[in-house]
Amino acid sequence: MVYVINFDNTPLMPCASAIARLLLKQGKAKCMKRTPFTIKLLYQTTNYTQNITLGVDTGSGKIGSSAVNDKGDVIYMSQVEIRNDISDKLKQRSNYRRNRRNRKTRYRKARWLNRKNSIRSDRFSPTMTSKISSHLKEIKFIQTILPISKIILETATFDPHALKNPAVLSNKWLYQKGINYGFANTKAYVLDRDNHTCQHCRGKSKDSKLEVHHIIFRKNGGSDEASNLVTLCKMCHDSLHGGNITLKGGKSKGYLKHATQMNGLRVQLLKLLPSADETFGFVTKEHRQLLNLPKEHYMDAVVIASQGSEVSFKTNVVLFKKGVSDGDYQQFKGIRSEQRIPTGKIQGFRKFDKVRYLGVEYFIKGRMSTGYAILMDAKGTKVTLKPIPKFSKMERVQARKSWIISQETLQNIS
Ligand SMILES: [Zn+2]
Ligand SMILES: [Zn+2]
Structure with missing residues (x-):
C-alpha cells in the first residue's frame, strides 16, 4: 500500500502498489518519501476521501498509532519510542557550563537569575515538553499522509470518574454487550494502584502474569469494589487459593513517576487536541482480547481506531520510530x-x-x-x-x- 498526496499537498486515500508504480511510470506522480512509501500526484484530482479514524495509545515511553477507515480497513500502524534522555542531557549541559565558569574564561560580569524560563509559573519540565511534542509530531505526521477525520486518544488505563459513579460508563466507549466494563475499570485501577506488582511477594516470584484477587471471596459476599481487591501474581494467587499461603497485609507504596507524567500528558493532550475523543485502556484491553490481537502498542491503537469492531489489515507494515537528539x-x-x-x-x-x-x-x-x-x-x-x-x-x-x-x-x- 502506498500513501498518496494531491498536487496541492492535501492527503488522499492510499492506493495499491501496482497503481502507484503505473502513475510513477507514466510521469503522473513523483516519490515523496521512502519510509513510509508516499507519492505526490503531479496533477490535481478531486479530493475523494473516506472517513478515517486515528487511534493513539498515548504513553510516557511508547506511542502506538493506527488509522482505520469506516469499513474497518487498517491502513496505518506505527510505534514511536519517545526520547528518554532529556533530563540526563540537561544535567550534562549544566555540568559543561559549570566547568566552563570555573575555568575562568569569562570576559564579562556574571549575571544571576536571568533564566526567564526556569522561574516562569505553570512551566512544564523539558522532559514533559518533549513527551507532549512527540505525540503531536506523530499525529501531525499522519495527518500529512492520510485524510484523518477523527482522533481518539487512549489517555489512561482506567477512568477515574467511573470508579465513583459507574453510570458514566454507560453512555460512551462501550461497543460490545456482555462485558462488565465497571469491573474491568476497577481492575485496571487496582493494577495501577498496586504499581503492577504482586502485593504478596512484591515481584520476587518473577511471574509477570498479574491477576486481581478478591480479599473477601465473592462467594462469601465480597464486593467488586477496589477496597476488596488486590493485585497478585499468578503463582501467589494459585497458592493462596490452594491454601498454601496466607495473604500478607500492608499498603502498597505511592505512585510511580510515570503515573504523574501520564496524568500531565493526559491533561495537556486533551487541551491541545480539543476535537479528540478520549478512551481508556481497560476498554481497549477487553476488545483487543475479543478480537484476538497480540499485545502491542500499535495493536491497541488499531482497536482504539476501530472502536472495537472487526478489522481487516490492508497493510501489514508497522513503522518503528525512535526519537533522537x-x-x-x-x-x-x-x-x-x-x-x-x-x-x-x-x-x-x-x-x-x-x-x-x-x-x-x-x-x-x-x-x-x-x-x-x-x-x-x-x-x-x-x-x-x-x-x-x-x-x-x-x-x-x-x-x-x-x-x-x-x-x-x-x-x-x-
Ligand atoms: Zn507474587
Ligand atoms: Zn483470588
Whole structure:
C-alpha cells in the first residue's frame, strides 16, 4: 500500500502498489518519501476521501498509532519510542557550563537569575515538553499522509470518574454487550494502584502474569469494589487459593513517576487536541482480547481506531520510530578540552544518517575520522560487523532526522 498526496499537498486515500508504480511510470506522480512509501500526484484530482479514524495509545515511553477507515480497513500502524534522555542531557549541559565558569574564561560580569524560563509559573519540565511534542509530531505526521477525520486518544488505563459513579460508563466507549466494563475499570485501577506488582511477594516470584484477587471471596459476599481487591501474581494467587499461603497485609507504596507524567500528558493532550475523543485502556484491553490481537502498542491503537469492531489489515507494515537528539553539544574533549570534536560531515556522513552497507540499511552510531563507522539498527542496538565498515563502501540513503524510522512487515495477519 502506498500513501498518496494531491498536487496541492492535501492527503488522499492510499492506493495499491501496482497503481502507484503505473502513475510513477507514466510521469503522473513523483516519490515523496521512502519510509513510509508516499507519492505526490503531479496533477490535481478531486479530493475523494473516506472517513478515517486515528487511534493513539498515548504513553510516557511508547506511542502506538493506527488509522482505520469506516469499513474497518487498517491502513496505518506505527510505534514511536519517545526520547528518554532529556533530563540526563540537561544535567550534562549544566555540568559543561559549570566547568566552563570555573575555568575562568569569562570576559564579562556574571549575571544571576536571568533564566526567564526556569522561574516562569505553570512551566512544564523539558522532559514533559518533549513527551507532549512527540505525540503531536506523530499525529501531525499522519495527518500529512492520510485524510484523518477523527482522533481518539487512549489517555489512561482506567477512568477515574467511573470508579465513583459507574453510570458514566454507560453512555460512551462501550461497543460490545456482555462485558462488565465497571469491573474491568476497577481492575485496571487496582493494577495501577498496586504499581503492577504482586502485593504478596512484591515481584520476587518473577511471574509477570498479574491477576486481581478478591480479599473477601465473592462467594462469601465480597464486593467488586477496589477496597476488596488486590493485585497478585499468578503463582501467589494459585497458592493462596490452594491454601498454601496466607495473604500478607500492608499498603502498597505511592505512585510511580510515570503515573504523574501520564496524568500531565493526559491533561495537556486533551487541551491541545480539543476535537479528540478520549478512551481508556481497560476498554481497549477487553476488545483487543475479543478480537484476538497480540499485545502491542500499535495493536491497541488499531482497536482504539476501530472502536472495537472487526478489522481487516490492508497493510501489514508497522513503522518503528525512535526519537533522537538534534545534535551533540559537546564541542571539545580531552582533559583540558584540547581536542575539537568534528561536528560537520566526515566523508559526507553525519551521525544518525541512514546508510546502505552491503545491501542492508543501518544508521550511523559513531564515526571515526580515519574513515570508518560504527553502525546500529533502527532500535539503536550496535551491529558488530567484521571488517569495520568503511565510509567508502557505504551509500547515504537519508540525512539525519530527529527520529530514526524503520519498518517491519508482520506475518500471520489478515
Ligand atoms: Zn507474587
Ligand atoms: Zn483470588
